[in-house]
Amino acid sequence: MNVIDAFHNVHGQELSKRFFMDARKTHGGIILTDDVFQLFEAQNSKDLVDETEARWRLVETAWDMNLPKHLVQIQHDDQGILVADNKIRRVNVTSAKSALNGYQKSRCFYCFAPITIDQFFEHSADVDHFFPHKLRECDIQKPINGVANLVLACPSCNRGQQGKFDRLPSVNLLERLHKRNEYLITSHHPLRETLIAQTGFTEPARRGFLQDAYNCATLTMGGGKKWKPAQSGISVF
Template structure:
């Protein structure tokens, strides 16, 4: 996939698993979050019993607010997690059942993206010999990188988006994700109420590979970081009367503070055509992902790639008619999308 081929870093291989893997169950997200926690361990071998505690904990936590964690009609493992949540079994019993039932498919499927295994593995399956998984040097190298602290939030955000698609239980063509500019969150309108899903920053960061959309400098989604990203409208908010659905996910990007509101920032200017092409490419990442951002982008911009390109070009033409000035950033990092 171009997502990691254009920049074959370990960070982007990891993100491809979270963003583009098949979503028939939430187990891949739970396994990813568990492995990220295990970075604190000094041993590369993780037994299934050690893995079972965080894995079942994450599933149980999500079941409390999202009862649908799998697309099949039944699961003995999910039944066990629900029994634990109701106080019908204790933690020791849950861990035993997790070892027996929880990892049957997810360990084999974890590295599969777009029907094939990615080139870099973060663990090896040693269930037959050592009754566990062995973390590879790729994982420990990943843990030392600057993007590692963002992965838990990115995984949680993706998990919440997929849960919302399952929860709605409607035709894919009806699924929509919208943006609250005040709260900086994504939500789903549901009849007469709205369901807040997750942080917009957490959801978008992985698709931008942890870099500012404009200058490609590093950004963070951690609230205390000096590199905390701004959520920016590619076509400025002041053009809301001219642009179609200016608050749509298609028009939202993460930007560093310098690009968004620094001395030479974008403000109400329109980004140049090269950046428009980059927006199209970033939006195609959404399209190649699974529920529900794919369906949202198709609704907002078109059913085919050609229609989506035409949509963006039309918005650009309308924007330039109102906002005369064009803007381009000072590049601060390698352009990877």
């Protein structure tokens, strides 16, 4: 499969729509179809632009640092930015919101309420740590700021009256996190190599990594009832 064909396949399946046609032989490039322009008529079309730019910045960072993608480690800096740090050089890469939004389809990870990554809107998403910082009380090496632990949440779920704050989510939400990480890995998202390096080289290893962190957090935080919000929108992932 060449690069052009790869863009029309997701998880080994042919896409129902084609956003561009291969016209390298006749026009020296590609031709955008009407379907790609329709994407920008959607309500959150700006989020798509931001996400595309974020993905490109992740690829450019590896080139700029003159490193293979699997050696560029991406983490959150608690200021809303993903940073690359190879122990010699630290580079601000892109907005965490833009890089994480694609899988969630502009919905809160927890309750599915509509969100946007535009900071000027009322329902702009928060970057939330699935495992709270208290997890470090169990093991200081746990990657709290690793990409595998970051999700986008609506303000209500993250810090509202019935919000998560530093509570541990329910086990079915842990399964959702694993599913999200596997989706990014198998779809060859630019964060793929970072996720693999941070959580494991096989699916069972990555599942075990999250379960171990969950067990550790449960012991550290005293067990008890886990947090789960009421669903506020349709299930889209």
